[in-house]
Amino acid sequence: MNNPSTLDALIEALRCLPGVGPKSAQRMAYHLLQYDREGAARLSTALATALAQVRHCRLCNSFTEDEVCRLCRSGTRDASTLCVVEMPADLMMMEQTQIYRGMYFVLMGRLSPLDGVGPRELHLERLLKRVEDGQVREVLLATNFTAEGEATAHYIGELLKGRGLRVTRIARGVPVGGELEYTDAGTLAQAILERRELS
Numbered sequence: 001m002n003n004p005s006t007l008d009a010l011i012e013a014l015r016c017l018p019g020v021g022p023k024s025a026q027r028m029a030y031h032l033l034q035y036d037r038e039g040a041a042r043l044s045t046a047l048a049t050a051l052a053q054v055r056h057c058r059l060c061n062s063f064t065e066d067e068v069c070r071l072c073r074s075g076t077r078d079a080s081t082l083c084v085v086e087m088p089a090d091l092m093m094m095e096q097t098q099i100y101r102g103m104y105f106v107l108m109g110r111l112s113p114l115d116g117v118g119p120r121e122l123h124l125e126r127l128l129k130r131v132e133d134g135q136v137r138e139v140l141l142a143t144n145f146t147a148e149g150e151a152t153a154h155y156i157g158e159l160l161k162g163r164g165l166r167v168t169r170i171a172r173g174v175p176v177g178g179e180l181e182y183t184d185a186g187t188l189a190q191a192i193l194e195r196r197e198l199s
């Protein structure tokens, strides 16, 4: 192969995507340059714009273009309950149940020692700071029912002990190994209603 170096650089850059190895990166690069130059231009612009404008909400840690996102700014939410989820997609699922009216904290991941994600990488100190705003009374742990999600809930539960907070976990209406993103809103709504104290 004697690719020009800019092409090699593109292939190498595409490998930052999850699950993309050298072969698929090469296929993507060839596809973009040969068959979809317009799509490639759109991708390039969208990526640059998002990089420049999207950041984390100061309160809930989810993606936003503002310092504080719209949900956190809305005065109609119950500030005494803080729901901890793994990803923004999980927040969307919780919202779809239309049963939860509190605030959120998005971890942007889960504890996963094998992938090198520990408490420090999850920035749990930001969560600790968040619950100390004087308004939060209950922390509802809504991480996934996967091994990593359970471990994350357990870790955070321990971390929050002795802080005078009620710490609850959504009930197991969500199937074992279940990810919130793929659970139907009705099942998730039931799991919120049946949440239990974290022992």
Ligand SMILES: [Zn+2]
Binding pocket: 057, 058, 059, 060, 061, 062, 068, 069, 070, 071, 072, 073
């Ligand atoms: Zn927010």
